[in-house]
Amino acid sequence: GIQVEQSPPDLILQEGANSTLRCNFSDSVNNLQWFHQNPWGQLINLFYIPSGTKQNGRLSATTVATERYSLLYISSSQTTDSGVYFCAVAESGYSTLTFGKGTMLLVSP
Amino acid sequence: DTGVSQNPRHKITKRGQNVTFRCDPISEHNRLYWYRQTLGQGPEFLTYFQNEAQLEKSRLLSDRFSAERPKGSFSTLEIQRTEQGDSAMYLCASSRRTSGSYNEQFFGPGTRLTVL
Numbered sequence: 744g745i746q747v748e749q750s751p752p753d754l755i756l757q758e759g760a761n762s763t764l765r766c767n768f769s770d771s772v773n774n775l776q777w778f779h780q781n782p783w784g785q786l787i788n789l790f791y792i793p794s795g796t797k798q799n800g801r802l803s804a805t806t807v808a809t810e811r812y813s814l815l816y817i818s819s820s821q822t823t824d825s826g827v828y829f830c831a832v833a834e835s836g837y838s839t840l841t842f843g844k845g846t847m848l849l850v851s852p
Numbered sequence: 853d854t855g856v857s858q859n860p861r862h863k864i865t866k867r868g869q870n871v872t873f874r875c876d877p878i879s880e881h882n883r884l885y886w887y888r889q890t891l892g893q894g895p896e897f898l899t900y901f902q903n904e905a906q907l908e909k910s911r912l913l914s915d916r917f918s919a920e921r922p923k924g925s926f927s928t929l930e931i932q933r934t935e936q937g938d939s940a941m942y943l944c945a946s947s948r949r950t951s952g953s954y955n956e957q958f959f960g961p962g963t964r965l966t967v968l
Contacts, residue, residue, distance in 0.1 A: 747894075776956060784941050784962045786895075791956035829894050838949070839885065839908065840957060842894030 745770045745834040749843035756820050756850050764815040764846045766830030774833035775806050776840065777815050779826050786829070789815070820850045854878070856960035858944050864966045865934055872930045873963045877946030884927050885945040885957060886919055888912065895943050901927060902949060934967045941965075 746769040756762055766775075777789040790797050790804040792813065797804055801820075806813040817824055827847050831840040857876045865871050877884045883902050887895035898917070899909045903924040913919075916935075921927040931938055941964050945957040 774956075778959075784889075784964065786943070786959040788956065788958060831894070838883065838947075839897040839900060840887075840895075840945075841897070844892075844894050 745772070745832060745841050747830060747832055747841050747843040749828075749830050749846050751846060752844065753847045754849070756848070758820060758822060758850055758852050760820050760850075761816070761818045762820060762848070764817070764828055764830075764848075766813040766815070766832075766843055768811050768813075768830075768832045770811070771835040772808065772811075772832040773835050774838070774840070775808075775813055776831050777804055777813070778829045778831065779824075780829060780845070781826055789828075817848075820848075822850050822852055824848060825850050856944055856946050856958055858942075858960040858963050860963060861961060862964050862966075864968065866968050867934060867936060869934055870930065870932045871934060871965065872928055873942055873944075873965075874926060874928050875944030875960060876926045877944070878948075878958060881946035881948045881958075882924070883947045883949045883955075883957075884921055885947075886927070886929050887943040887945065887959075889941040889943060889962075890939075895941075898929075931965075934965075936967045939965055939967045 748767045778786040794808045827845040831842045885900040886898040889895040901921040941962045944960045947955045947957045
């Protein structure tokens with residue numbers, strides 16, 4: 744099956760700093776989603792981005808499908824951005840998501 | 853759009869007991885997925901339905917697990933003879949499958965199962 748690798752596994756930032764999270768995948772995909780998991784376990788949809796670039800406030804994402812990677816940018820980080828960020832992909836021809844192991848982000852005041 | 857709901861939110865049971873979880877998808881979403889997440893890992897796919905048809909089951913889904921979606925609306929996931937290794941967060945997601953298109957999945961808050 745498709746492999747999904749996220750980096751870095753852990754990230755500590757000061758409030759106001761910018762960061763880039765990376766997601767590499769091993770095969771062609773028809774779906775790629777970025778999620779933020781809050782402390783209660785809820786997965787919050789950030790982006791549905793199988794290709795191209797999207798922006799939503801301080802967050803933006805880019806997927807280069809031909810090179811099999813996606814990037815999530817967080818600018819001017821806030822303490823409420825803390826949590827685990829997951830990348831999940833659906834391999835071409837399938838609809839089920841395969842998740843990476845996540846990036847644990849801690850933003851300190 | 854009220855989002856995906858799951859009940860119960862927490863379940864504590866003794867080893868060997870049966871448990872059942874319920875998921876109500878976003879209305880008009882014809883696809884419903886079950887995932888399981890253990891501590892420190894990303895969610896893993898268990899099974900999914902399109903309307904009432906169960907289209908795929910993961911090898912993670914042992915014969916102690918059964919899922920149904922009898923009228924193509926809500927779904928139930930039952931675990932028989934629970935084991936301590938079944939302790940996890942069980943997540944449900946739904947999406948709207950349109951012809952030729954794979955759509956964004958939306959997740960519920962999960963059911964956290966603890967098997968003592």
